[in-house]
Structures are given as structure tokens and as C-alpha cells.
Amino acid sequence: MLTFTALGPFQAWADGAPLDLGGQRQQAVLARLLVARGRAVPVNTLIDELWPGNPPAQALSTIQGYVSRLRRALEPGRAPREEAGVLVSAPPGYALRAETGQVDTWRFENLVKSDGAPAQVWAAMDAALGLWRGPALAEFSELSWAATEAGRLEELRLIAVERRADAGLALGRATALVADLEAHASAHPLREEAWRLLGVALYRMGRQGDALAALRRARAVWRDELGLDLSAALKQLEADMLAQRLEEPPPTEAPAAETPGALRVLVADDQALVRAGLRAMFDGEPGVTLAGEASNGEEAIAGVRETRPDVVLLDIQMPHLDGLAAARRILAEERPPKVVMMTTFGSDENLYAALRAGVSGFLLKTAAPEQFVAAIRAAAAGDALIDPAVTTRLISAFTGRTDPASPPALAGLSDDRLDVLKLVARGLTNQQIGQTLSLAEEEVARMVKSLLEHLGLFDRAQLVMAAYESGLVTPGEKAHFSSL
Numbered sequence: 274m275l276t277f278t279a280l281g282p283f284q285a286w287a288d289g290a291p292l293d294l295g296g297q298r299q300q301a302v303l304a305r306l307l308v309a310r311g312r313a314v315p316v317n318t319l320i321d322e323l324w325p326g327n328p329p330a331q332a333l334s335t336i337q338g339y340v341s342r343l344r345r346a347l348e349p350g351r352a353p354r355e356e357a358g359v360l361v362s363a364p365p366g367y368a369l370r371a372e373t374g375q376v377d378t379w380r381f382e383n384l385v386k387s388d389g390a391p392a393q394v395w396a397a398m399d400a401a402l403g404l405w406r407g408p409a410l411a412e413f414s415e416l417s418w419a420a421t422e423a424g425r426l427e428e429l430r431l432i433a434v435e436r437r438a439d440a441g442l443a444l445g446r447a448t449a450l451v452a453d454l455e456a457h458a459s460a461h462p463l464r465e466e467a468w469r470l471l472g473v474a475l476y477r478m479g480r481q482g483d484a485l486a487a488l489r490r491a492r493a494v495w496r497d498e499l500g501l502d503l504s505a506a507l508k509q510l511e512a513d514m515l516a517q518r519l520e521e522p523p524p525t526e527a528p529a530a531e532t533p534g535a536l537r538v539l540v541a542d543d544q545a546l547v548r549a550g551l552r553a554m555f556d557g558e559p560g561v562t563l564a565g566e567a568s569n570g571e572e573a574i575a576g577v578r579e580t581r582p583d584v585v586l587l588d589i590q591m592p593h594l595d596g597l598a599a600a601r602r603i604l605a606e607e608r609p610p611k612v613v614m615m616t617t618f619g620s621d622e623n624l625y626a627a628l629r630a631g632v633s634g635f636l637l638k639t640a641a642p643e644q645f646v647a648a649i650r651a652a653a654a655g656d657a658l659i660d661p662a663v664t665t666r667l668i669s670a671f672t673g674r675t676d677p678a679s680p681p682a683l684a685g686l687s688d689d690r691l692d693v694l695k696l697v698a699r700g701l702t703n704q705q706i707g708q709t710l711s712l713a714e715e716e717v718a719r720m721v722k723s724l725l726e727h728l729g730l731f732d733r734a735q736l737v738m739a740a741y742e743s744g745l746v747t748p749g750e751k752a753h754f755s756s757l
Contacts (some may be wrong), residue, residue, distance in 0.1 A: 275347060275359065277307055277369075277376045280426070281406025283413075285347060292346045298323060299339040301413050306360065306369040308410075308422045310379060313363035322418050340367055374593065377404045378426060385433045391443035396575035398437035403574075403602075405430060431457075435466045442470065447477035458487070462494040465504050472510055476519055484514055536653050537564035539582040541573035541599070542615065543591045547638060551586065554642050561649060570594025577603050582610050584649050589616045589627065589635070597627055604631050611652035631730075651702070686727065691745065693720045698740035 276286045283304055285292045294300045301323055306314055320332045329335065340360060344351070347359045361370050373379045384401035388394065409426040413419035434457055441450045451474045458467040468491040475484035488503065488511045495501050503511070513519045538561060540551045548566050555563045564582040567573040569591045577585060585603060589596040600612045614627045614635035627635060633652035636644060686694070689710075696706045703717040710717075721736070728739055739745075 275371070275375060277303075277371065278406070279304065279307060280377045280381060280404050280409050283410065294346055295339070295342055297412060299342060301416065301419075302336065302339045302367075303343055303360070303369070304410060304413055305418060306367060307376060307378065308418065309368065311368060311370065313366050313368040315366040317365070319366065322416060325417065378409065380404065381426070382429060385429045385436070391440040392579065394440040395437060395444060395579070396572070398433045398440065399575055399578065400571050401433045402430070402437065431461060431464065435464075435470060438470045438474070442473055442477065445477075447474040450474050451478065458491075462491070463498060465507060468507060469510060472507075472514070473519070476514055481514060481517075485511065488514075535560050535562040536584060536649060537562055537580070537582045538649055539563075539565045539567065539573065539576050539580060539585045539610070541567040541570070541576070541585060541591065541596070542588040543568050544588075547588070547615075551645070554645060558642075558646055561646060570596060570599030573599045574602055577606070577610060584611045584613060584633075584652050586613055586615055586645070586649070587632075589614050597630065600627060600632050601630050613648050613652050654702075686724070690720055690724055690727075693717060694724055694736060694740050695745060697721065697724075698737045698745070 274288055278284050278286070283294075283300055285294055285303070294303060302319060305319060305322060316333065316336055319336055320328045323336075324332060344357050344360050348357060351357065359370055361368055371379075373383055381401050381404045384397045384404075387397045389397070409423045410419040411423070414423065434453075438450050438454055438457075441447075451471070454467070454471040454474050458464070458471045461467050468487060472484045472487045475481075475487060488507060491507065492503050495503065502508075510519070538555065540548050540563065542548050542551075545568075548568075552563055552566070555561050564580040565576045567576045571594045573585065573587060573591075573596075574594075576582075585600075587596045587600055587603075591599070596614060600614065603609055603612055612632040614632050615638050616635060617638050634648055636648055692710060693706060696709060701709065703714050703721065706712070707714045707717045712720075724730075724736060728736070730736060730739065
């Protein structure tokens, strides 16, 4: 799939691999068409905007050459006389043909303008802000059209920050928002909404004095910078705080009752039938409760941030953002949940990549209910469960494979730690390893932790792959231990 990113370094990608777009001025042609959002840009406009005030004599042929080379980069398989499908001729100029989901700026703008209940707004703004990787169109900042568009996108980013905070206050998340709002108001002291949100957040935390102090800071900045007093809205907010009549947010819908101490699971699958089946499974399973549902990767990430589950059951193939990409982002969060991948059949490459990303195993969707429950409990306990129906095929396919992201060699590990690693690779739990090697379960847990630290890994499933990749264990090999 072809995608374009401009919220940060400008780039085009084919199935996740960056494309060579040529020099900066050639890239500027593509960037200008991206800014037009599918509308045709006349050639004369391109010339005037790429060489403001001083176009070269051969500007027209230069633009045509840029377009020809960009077309080859974007559609390398297109026949010489075949009509372009991405960077198309649209007399009197050219246009970029793409879906909204292919261009980060288009998708960002749609998300910022979306509406709904506070939880939906929170998720949409979170997704929008997650698309930013740096200043927009910074490579072309000397060109007026790029500077204008970058300023427009930055304004939308600030609106997204404020809409997210407003939704968060409605959801009762004032405490978590204060630090970000303090930084936002300090960075943009002339924004009325920044000060309103900060004041309300502090007030909701019971910090009335700090809330009033924030509004006094706003008043001082506005007088110094603009020669103005606070706006009528902020004056009213100040008066409401002093009179202690600031309205509290309406109570949000209470979540379904959960069993204390139960494992909370978020299910992400684009098939409603699969989600319904898992929901029914958890309804009858003591000690396991459903924390939430998602139908695509973006919803899964937002759901994790909102519900903080213990385990995520994640389909590997979903729209908008596939399960593998979603798993990587979830596991990169602070204090992430455990992730177990699900697949109908699944390619070896995807399943292998999932394990290397640090997921706690994967299951076929056809697995028995007790296998799903076992996988959830194993993941929560720090173990990894891989469906036996695909384990042998997967390990055989990738044994001894050289991977640039693989951990360093196992040299330096003591024999007892190598023995533990072999048994981890065979899928044994800490208790089973302890019984095999005559060690206390607590000692095994310490050794597993030591292995993770030594190899620079963070999940037990990655230890399994490290053992097979290094050749320490091979498919079908019987275990031999130095300590036995």
C-alpha cells in the first residue's frame, strides 16, 4: 500500500518501505500536490511557487521531468504508456490521487474535525496527535505555500490538544491532564482555551488556589503582550471559581461490574462474530472479565489507553492499522499490557514478527475456549503460550535465520542459565522448569529476568525466538542439560 507522511519528515512509502523521491525541489512538487488534497494544481502555479519570483528558463520541462521521475518512484510497475494512477495529469496541471487513509495530513484533519461523545472525541484526538512525528513540511519552510500549510496544520494540532483535554475533563481525568495543560499554556500563553482548560483541571483536583493563580498569570501575560484584560469567558470562570459554583462534569456511564482481582481482557477483532464469541466465553469464565472491545488497530490502542487491561487479544489482520503494528505501539507504551495475537491462518512472517515484537504468544481463532483462557492466564503470569498447531511450522521456518534485530550471541551465559533458556524455548512454565532442574520457582523467575536483561529483551516470547535463532535449540531436538 502506498502512503504519504508530511507530519514530520516528508516521505512516501510502499508497504512500509521508504521510496526515493529525489531531490528537495522534486519532492516539493509532490508535497505541493499533497497540500492540494486531490485538487489539480496548474503547472504555472507549480512554477511560480517552486521558484518564487525567479523561475528558470526551462521551468516547464524541469517540472515535467520531476513528475516523470516521481511517477516511476510511486508506480514502479506501471507500463511505459500506461496512464498514471497516483500522480495524474489534470489539465492544466497535475493532481495526487489517494484515499484519506493514505495521507497522514488528510487523515489528521478528518480526525480533528470528528465529533461524538467525550470518549469518542478523546480517542479521535489521541489518534490524531499520534500521527505527528515532527514539524509539518519543515523541508520546504522557505516556500510560502508550505509555511502557510504548516501553520494551518499546527493550529489544528493545538486544537486537537485542547479538544482532547476538554474530553478528558468530561471523563474525569483532570489529574492526568494537569502537567500537559501546564506545558501547553506556558508554550502558548495567548490561547484563551489553554488557560481555561488548565484552570478547570486544577479546580477539579481541589487546587482552587492554583487554579486562580493560573488565571492571574494569564491576565499578566495578556496585559504585557496585548495590553488587554482577560476575556469575558475567563473572567466568568474566575468568578465561578471564587463563588465555588463551577459545574462538575456529568457522571459518565458506569462500566459493567467486574469481579475484584479478575484478569481484564480487551478484545480487538474486525469480525463482530469473533468478538461476540469471545464475549460469551468470558461471561462464563471465573477470574476473567471483558475490559472492552475494538474493531481495528487504532481503536485497540485507544481502548488500551482508556481501559488499562491486563491482556489484549489482538487479531493480526485488521483494517486502518493491522494487529502487528498495533501490538508494537501498545507494547511501546509505559507499563503496557500483555498482548496475545489471534489469527485465522496467519503468514509465518507475520507470526514470527509478532513474537519478535514481544507479544506473549498467538492462537488460532479455531482454538478451543480453554486454550484462549490458558493463553490469557499464561500471558498475565509472564509466560508465553504458542498454539501447538502452528508452533512447529513456525519454528522450523525460521530456525537459524539471521535477523539484524536479533539479540547478541549467547556467549557469556552460564550453563545453568542456558539450561533455563532451553526449557523456556520448549514452552515450559517457571514451575515446570523448576521441577525439571530441581530449582525453586522463585530462583527460576530470577534467572529468566537475568536472561532478559543480558540479551536486552523484555518478554518471554522473545527468549523463545532468541534460543531458536541462535541455534541453541532446534526443532525436534531432545533436550540435554548440563546440570542433569
